[in-house]
Amino acid sequence: MTPDLTSVPVLELRGVTKRFPGVVANDNVNLSLFAGEVLALLGENGAGKSTVISVMYGLQRPDEGQVLVNGQAVTIASPASALKLGIGLVPQHPMLVARHTVAENLALGHQLPGQGSGLFPARRVAGRIRELSQRYGLNVDPNARVSQLSPGEKQRVEILRSLLRGVQVLILDEPTSVLTPQEVQGLFQVMRELKRGGKSLIFISHKLGEVLEITDRVTVLRRGKVTGNAPTAGASRRSLAEMMVGRTVSFDRKRQTPSELSPSELSPSELSPSNLDTAPVRLSLRGLSALSSRGLPALRGVNLDLRAGEIVGVAGVAGNGQSELIEVLSGLCPLQSGRIELDGEAHASGARHIFESGVAHIPEDRIHMGTVPSMSVAENLALRDYARAPLARAGVRDLGAQASRAREEVTAYEISTPGVDTPSRSLSGGNIQKIILARELRGQARLILAAHPTYGLDIGATEQVHAALLSAAERGASVLLVSEDLDELLALSDRIAVMYHGELLGPYSAEQATREGLGLLMAGGEANSDGLPHGAGPGDLVESAGASL
Amino acid sequence: MIRFDPISDVPRSRVVWVTLVALLVALFIAGLVFVAAGTNPLEAYSTMLRGTVADWSGWSEVLRRAAPLLLIGVGLTLAIRAQFFNIGGEGQLLLGAVAAGGVALFTPIAPALMMVAMFVGGALAGGLWALLAAFLRVRLRVNEILSTLMLNYVAASLVVYLINGPWKGEKVRGFIYTDDFPAYAQLPTLGDTQVGWPTLVLGAALAVALQWFLGRSTGGFELRVVGENAAAARYAGISVASVIYRMALITGGAAGLAGVGEVAGIHHKLLEPGQISSGYGFTAVIVAWLARGNPALCLVTAPLMGIILAGGDVLKINMNLPFRITDVFSGVMLMCLIASEVFVKNRVRWGR
Numbered sequence: 058m059t060p061d062l063t064s065v066p067v068l069e070l071r072g073v074t075k076r077f078p079g080v081v082a083n084d085n086v087n088l089s090l091f092a093g094e095v096l097a098l099l100g101e102n103g104a105g106k107s108t109v110i111s112v113m114y115g116l117q118r119p120d121e122g123q124v125l126v127n128g129q130a131v132t133i134a135s136p137a138s139a140l141k142l143g144i145g146l147v148p149q150h151p152m153l154v155a156r157h158t159v160a161e162n163l164a165l166g167h168q169l170p171g172q173g174s175g176l177f178p179a180r181r182v183a184g185r186i187r188e189l190s191q192r193y194g195l196n197v198d199p200n201a202r203v204s205q206l207s208p209g210e211k212q213r214v215e216i217l218r219s220l221l222r223g224v225q226v227l228i229l230d231e232p233t234s235v236l237t238p239q240e241v242q243g244l245f246q247v248m249r250e251l252k253r254g255g256k257s258l259i260f261i262s263h264k265l266g267e268v269l270e271i272t273d274r275v276t277v278l279r280r281g282k283v284t285g286n287a288p289t290a291g292a293s294r295r296s297l298a299e300m301m302v303g304r305t306v307s308f309d310r311k312r313q314t315p316s317e318l319s320p321s322e323l324s325p326s327e328l329s330p331s332n333l334d335t336a337p338v339r340l341s342l343r344g345l346s347a348l349s350s351r352g353l354p355a356l357r358g359v360n361l362d363l364r365a366g367e368i369v370g371v372a373g374v375a376g377n378g379q380s381e382l383i384e385v386l387s388g389l390c391p392l393q394s395g396r397i398e399l400d401g402e403a404h405a406s407g408a409r410h411i412f413e414s415g416v417a418h419i420p421e422d423r424i425h426m427g428t429v430p431s432m433s434v435a436e437n438l439a440l441r442d443y444a445r446a447p448l449a450r451a452g453v454r455d456l457g458a459q460a461s462r463a464r465e466e467v468t469a470y471e472i473s474t475p476g477v478d479t480p481s482r483s484l485s486g487g488n489i490q491k492i493i494l495a496r497e498l499r500g501q502a503r504l505i506l507a508a509h510p511t512y513g514l515d516i517g518a519t520e521q522v523h524a525a526l527l528s529a530a531e532r533g534a535s536v537l538l539v540s541e542d543l544d545e546l547l548a549l550s551d552r553i554a555v556m557y558h559g560e561l562l563g564p565y566s567a568e569q570a571t572r573e574g575l576g577l578l579m580a581g582g583e584a585n586s587d588g589l590p591h592g593a594g595p596g597d598l599v600e601s602a603g604a605s606l
Numbered sequence: 607m608i609r610f611d612p613i614s615d616v617p618r619s620r621v622v623w624v625t626l627v628a629l630l631v632a633l634f635i636a637g638l639v640f641v642a643a644g645t646n647p648l649e650a651y652s653t654m655l656r657g658t659v660a661d662w663s664g665w666s667e668v669l670r671r672a673a674p675l676l677l678i679g680v681g682l683t684l685a686i687r688a689q690f691f692n693i694g695g696e697g698q699l700l701l702g703a704v705a706a707g708g709v710a711l712f713t714p715i716a717p718a719l720m721m722v723a724m725f726v727g728g729a730l731a732g733g734l735w736a737l738l739a740a741f742l743r744v745r746l747r748v749n750e751i752l753s754t755l756m757l758n759y760v761a762a763s764l765v766v767y768l769i770n771g772p773w774k775g776e777k778v779r780g781f782i783y784t785d786d787f788p789a790y791a792q793l794p795t796l797g798d799t800q801v802g803w804p805t806l807v808l809g810a811a812l813a814v815a816l817q818w819f820l821g822r823s824t825g826g827f828e829l830r831v832v833g834e835n836a837a838a839a840r841y842a843g844i845s846v847a848s849v850i851y852r853m854a855l856i857t858g859g860a861a862g863l864a865g866v867g868e869v870a871g872i873h874h875k876l877l878e879p880g881q882i883s884s885g886y887g888f889t890a891v892i893v894a895w896l897a898r899g900n901p902a903l904c905l906v907t908a909p910l911m912g913i914i915l916a917g918g919d920v921l922k923i924n925m926n927l928p929f930r931i932t933d934v935f936s937g938v939m940l941m942c943l944i945a946s947e948v949f950v951k952n953r954v955r956w957g958r
Contacts, residue, residue: 077611389840409843420841429835440831440842444824452824483615 065128067092067257068113068144068226073122075108082108083119084281090226095248095258097268097289099301100278101515106261109278110228113259114146115139145219149230151211153203159214160186160199163221182221189220193250208374209240213247227251228259233267237374238543238576245271263301265294266544277301302516312368312527312549312567333551336364337400339535340386340504345395347385355381357559359395363504368526368536369564370550372543372575378559379539380421383508386537387411387418399504412441417502419493419510421539423486427493430482434474435463437481438496466495471521487518494525505529505536511545523549543572555579610952621898621950628946632939639934645925653924654917666799667919670872672912673802674699674864674886676809679893679904680816681860686899687820688833688853694739694754696887697761698858700879701735702728702865704765707773707784707876710791717790721804724791725866732862733855735761740854744847758887762879769876783877793871802871808863809908816856816901829853861887885933889915892940911936 066089075083083105090096100106111117112124115133123130126142133139136146153162163186164178183199190197195213203211212232219227229248233241248258248271260272268275268289275292277285277300285300340363349355355378363369373379384390386397388408397404405414412418420426428437439448439459447458463477470491474484481489490510497505507526511519526549530536540546546553552564555578562578613620637647658664678695685692692698705727709715715723739757742748768784775785793802820826832839832849839846868882869875876882893911897903918932 387841388843407843408841412843418841422837425835426837426841429831429838431834432830436827439827440838443827449824454822454824454827456822480615 064091066090066125067127069125069128070109070112071123071125073109073112073119073124075112075117075119081281083112085122086278086281086283088276088283090257090259092225092257093252093255094273095252095260095271097272097275098259098261098278099263099265099268099275099297101263101301104278104301105281106278107230108281110146110230110259110261113139113144113226113228140219140222140224143223143225144228145222145224145226146228147212147215147219147230147232149232149234151208151215153211153214155202155204157203158199159197159201159203159206159217162203162214163199163218185221186217189217193220193247193254195247207240208235209237209243212236212244216247216251224256226257226259228261230261231263232260233262233264234541235375237579238572239580241267264544265297268297269294298516312530312551333364333367336366338362339365339367339400340537341396341398341401343396343398345382345385345397346393347381347390348393349378349381350390355559356385356393356395359559359561361554361561361564363535363537365503365535366530366533367552368530368538368550370546370553370567371537371539371556371561372541372546372553372579373539373556374579375541377556377579379556380508381559382556382561383418383421383506383537383539386504386506387416387420412500415500415503417497417500417505419490419497419505419507421508421512423489423493428481428489431480433478434467434472434481434484434492435459435477437492438463438466438477441496441500466499470495487514487521490514490518490522494522498525498529501532502529502534505534506539507536508539509541510538511540511542519545543575546575547572609955610948611955612952616950624946624950625896625898625943628942628949629939632935632942635942636935636938639931639938640927643927643931645927650921650925650927654913654920657920657924658913658916663799664916664920666796666801667916668909668912669796669801669806670799670912671886671915672909673805673809673867673871674883675890675893675911675915676904676908677805677812677864677867678861678886678890679897679908680809680813680901681857682890682894683897683899683901683904684816684820684829684853685857686833686894688829688850689836690740690743690833690850690853690857691751692736692739692754692854692857693751693891694736694757694858694887695861695864695890696883696885697754697758698732698735698861699865699868699883699887700758700761700765701731701858702862703869703876703882704761704768704865705731705862706866706869707768707787710787710870711773711784717788720788720791721793721870724870725808725863728862728866729859730862732865733859736854736858736861737851740850744850765876765879765882769878773876775875784875787870787874791870792874793867795871800872802867805864805867805871808867810905812860812863813901813904820901825849825852861890884915889936892936892943895940895943914939 069089070086073083073086074081086105086109088109098106098109108117112119113133115135115138118134124133125131126144131142133142154165158179160179160183164182186197186199189195195217197210197213197217203214206214212235216227232244236244248260251258260268262268269292272289274288275285275297276283277297279301340361342359342361345356345359346354347356359382361369371379371382381390385392388406388411399414399416405411424430429440436459442448443454448455460477466472467474467477472488472491472495474488481492505526510522510526514522526536526538538546538549547567547570550567553567553570553575554561554563554565555575557578633651640647640650658668678699682692682695706724709724709727710720713723735757736754739750739753742753743750769782773784775781775783777785793804795801796803820830828839828844828849831842831844832846836846839849864886865882873882889911893904893907896907896910914935915932918929918935921927921931922929
């Protein structure tokens with residue numbers, strides 16, 4: 058069904074402006090959504106997407122401008138009134154009671170029309186759940202306990218919640234961020250069914266490939282303003298990215314392998330990527346087992362050889378042991394059994410000794426582990442070596458030395474901060490990550506453990522993080538890169554391994570790996586006899602890394 | 607509807623004025639209590655001030671109370687910074703007093719070294735008492751608010767047992783306290799007041815030293831990291847357990863010193879827990895909170911609470927009010943200060 062763009066929009070924002078102290082989050086935003094279409098709302102972090110959602114779903118009131126539903130100006134004062142007007146939101150992280158069943162969750166706060174008594178609400182909605190589930194191919198069992206559902210299933214429960222209330226407009230807030238590629242396809246299937254059923258969808262994402270695949274029109278936000286509005290057909294990654302960032306962006310494979318380097322570019326260093334096969338093994342893991350913080354087996358016999366100057370990517374759906382692998386290697390999680398060797402020597406023990414032996418750690422949670430938000434930029438930069446010369450002598454800190462070094466690093470890493478005494482809490486995510494990079498890469502680390510280093514960062518900061526990791530690898534550091542972003546892994550890694558259920562599969566050559574193959578392994582599929590994921594082939598790389606642009 | 611917008615970088619001036627407003631609100635609410643008790647609050651407040659800060663004898667009463675408050679409060683600022691909520695200052699003080707009594711009465715230490723031995727013993731006893739709660743928290747995840755609070759009762763009962771039993775004085779004719787300490791185990795005081803100046807000096811020195819410790823030493827840096835973000839501390843290889851243990855020894859040790867000061871400076875014997883300390887361990891929580899975790903600021907906040915405590919005595923004598931009205935007063939003040947925290951960290955916006 059092709060949406061009719063001349064009809065009255067089901068939902069329209071006219072000149073919506075929303076200011077927060079110090080920022081204009083939405084600046085005269087105009088946006089319309091027509092019946093039966095999927096509209097992408099595209100933008101970097103901080104571009105104002107969340108504010109648009111909040112205005113539509115009644116979480117924020119616009120300072121100026123109007124919201125119209127089916128051509129009528131409305132006031133959306135709360136999520137309840139949004140639902141009454143037929144606007145539903147599927148949150149990025151499902152908000153469900155884990156111990157309850159699907160039906161119990163959906164009955165919560167839900168008044169069925171003509172519902173007499175308040176007794177047995179779950180039983181009353183179960184039939185309706187089955188009916189909707191069947192119509193839109195959601196495949197949800199009302200009696201299943203939420204705690205046993207996969208992230209994709211939980212998301213479908215959230216979709217059902219909105220459908221139960223009879224919404225016409227469904228806002229999906231970064232719905233693919235928690236899904237495997239296969240689950241993403243399942244979600245897209247559901248979205249197509251919803252569209253066929255006449256629903257209008259707003260799809261929020263910063264993944265360009267997904268936007269191109271599933272949406273009909275794209276509205277791009279940059280710094281609170283609408284900078285682009287186009288039908289998806291005819292748009293390209295490059296054109297969308299330019300609207301989003303405001304300048305041209307490269308999508309090429311960033312890691313240069315020997316065949317891509319011309320002879321003159323070959324580094325004389327032994328550790329350059331030109332001879333990765335013969336470079337010495339930097340990190341050797343044999344049979345690592347460890348428990349998660351909840352005491353369940355998280356690593357089950359992990360083996361890996363990481364060579365000097367090599368970048369090995371670790372793909373996987375969150376919760377398959379990637380966090381524990383990084384924490385075991387950085388000394389934060391005890392090893393149950395197995396052996397870790399760094400340059401042929403037994404791994405140091407304890408987080409401090411491991412760091413001082415040349416292992417940098419860019420942690421997954423940059424705010425709650427990588428920094429102390431209430432402490433200053435200078436103190437956060439000193440977190441690793443506050444007790445060593447020149448920052449301290451005999452237990453007495455030299456605040457002057459700390460501040461002057463911090464000023465140098467703020468300049469070198471282009472950390473945008475009012476000063477080195479500003480608490481790191483008031484910096485943006487990208488700048489906080491730069492503090493961590495400056496601190497961790499300062500000591501010319503031999504091994505860099507990078508966990509989701511660009512998660513939630515805008516394109517500019519992401520490029521800086523990538524450049525820092527690549528240049529570290531070029532000078533001979535080994536990088537273990539854990540990420541959920543397959544594009545990132547494919548663009549940076551020499552080899553890619555997949556973590557599934559505590560086991561590390563691979564690694565496979567990144568040039569030959571494909572999104573589909575990796576996705577299958579992430580979902581627990583078997584590797585084929587070549588040791589390569591299914592569907593792997595050199596040609597597929599073109600699609601995945603976008604080199605054909 | 608009220609909305610709270612978090613302020614990321616709270617300016618110092620905001621902390622000051624919010625704190626002052628909180629104190630004014632506390633004075634107002636406490637004023638209502640005075641009205642309920644049939645007294646004109648303005649008259650009560652002016653009586654309190656006249657009886658405390660107008661002359662030297664008033665000041666001496668203030669300083670007598672400020673000395674233990676300063677010592678305990680300074681120690682508690684460290685606990686606050688480490689996010690270790692020590693409500694056990696009272697018990698740690700009593701343990702310090704017990705140690706001082708034990709050393710003074712039952713050890714053959716040379717008179718010249720006696721005072722030093724009493725202070726060292728008191729600091730150790732108070733420190734170990736706090737360490738017990740720290741150990742329970744680190745090893746068994748026992749909530750320190752509960753354990754330190756409960757240990758207060760254990761400490762009080764220990765004192766009662768000692769003065770009724772093994773340490774009961776031989777020359778006291780049935781009263782329940784120990785014999786007097788020998789003269790060389792008694793602290794010198796300012797003139798004929800009950801202000802033990804060595805404890806005041808000790809408290810002031812500790813306030814300055816710990817302020818330096820927090821800002822300029824590596825140990826202080828570690829303590830702040832542990833308090834602000836324990837995950838980051840583990841990440842940086844800082845041992846959270848050892849930082850908490852060291853902090854407990856200091857915070858409990860400071861309270862122990864206060865206990866030594868009370869028995870050696872004022873009572874010269876070990877007696878009923880309620881007479882050794884009239885809730886200094888609790889009042890000191892307000893001292894540390896008002897100072898917002900800055901040891902040096904306790905030099906201002908401890909005398910302030912001293913004025914309130916001494917003022918309560920004045921009210922009791924001059925206006926015939928129950929002494930416990932000061933507990934109401936300081937309780938209201940602590941409530942207002944804790945509640946003001948949200949106004950320090952957030953900007954309040956009215957309307958929808």
